[in-house]
Amino acid sequence: MKPKMQPDKAVIFSGAGLSAESGLPTFRDADGLWNNHSWFELASPQAWASQPEVVQAFYNERRHKAWEAQPNAAHLAIAALEATCEVVVITQNVDALHERAGSTQVIHLHGELAWARGTSAEPKRYHLGGESIAMGQCCEDGTQLRPDVVWFGEQTRNMDVARRHLRNAGKVLVVGTSLTVHPAASLLGAVHYMAQKVLIAKERPEAMPPRFHFACGNAATLVPRLIQRWSSALSCI
Ligand code: APR
Numbered sequence: 001m002k003p004k005m006q007p008d009k010a011v012i013f014s015g016a017g018l019s020a021e022s023g024l025p026t027f028r029d030a031d032g033l034w035n036n037h038s039w040f041e042l043a044s045p046q047a048w049a050s051q052p053e054v055v056q057a058f059y060n061e062r063r064h065k066a067w068e069a070q071p072n073a074a075h076l077a078i079a080a081l082e083a084t085c086e087v088v089v090i091t092q093n094v095d096a097l098h099e100r101a102g103s104t105q106v107i108h109l110h111g112e113l114a115w116a117r118g119t120s121a122e123p124k125r126y127h128l129g130g131e132s133i134a135m136g137q138c139c140e141d142g143t144q145l146r147p148d149v150v151w152f153g154e155q156t157r158n159m160d161v162a163r164r165h166l167r168n169a170g171k172v173l174v175v176g177t178s179l180t181v182h183p184a185a186s187l188l189g190a191v192h193y194m195a196q197k198v199l200i201a202k203e204r205p206e207a208m209p210p211r212f213h214f215a216c217g218n219a220a221t222l223v224p225r226l227i228q229r230w231s232s233a234l235s236c237i
Pocket of ligand 1: 014015016017018020021026027028029034092094102110115175176177178179180181200202203204205218219220
């Protein structure tokens, strides 16, 4: 049965472009990480097996930079919307900028850079913030600590709960993503056909999700404007 749409529930689906104005690189823009590094040699189980110290160093540097970065106006506007309605953030990003801006419902699909985990079947997680992981630094079960992020070929997390929120949201903002990575991008097929649907990015994704309005520009400029419009409309209910 089609879930009932909740007009005053907002879901934000974010990607690396949301954190670009906080100084963190995206992946596929001209200066993106995967245009200057091989994702297969840095973000795959095969890379971890063959050169773990290189992978560890790559993520240590990213973790430190992500922890030094500050939430931008877009993160802050998304967090402030919680004063007006239910807001659920579904993010492909591994930084903690949504949480540090004040968002309280954040679902990470690709893991979290500020956390480390063991490499056993039932790994334990440890919060690091911006700290490095050393080779030889082990989990309490004795296994080597690794970044608690999802590498290419590993299972994307929280897909079911993310899909449930997208199914009944009355407002959906997709921001700062090229929608090129699946299964994350496929989640947008769950959006209720009656929901308000906006996509903000600097370039129109090749695979625009159906019935989304595309707004071309910077997230730190366009997201606060959209959130202001949503808040004004909701506050007069
Ligand atoms: N404001 C708004 N959008 C921006 C900005 C900005 N300041 N800067 C860049 N963008 C947009 C680009 O137009 C592009 O559409 O952000 C998007 C970034 O796309 P990608 O670099 O592909 O990042 P993302 O879509 O988040 O990648 C998804 O790929 O490698 C994996 O795990 C990684 O989670 C990541 C996934």
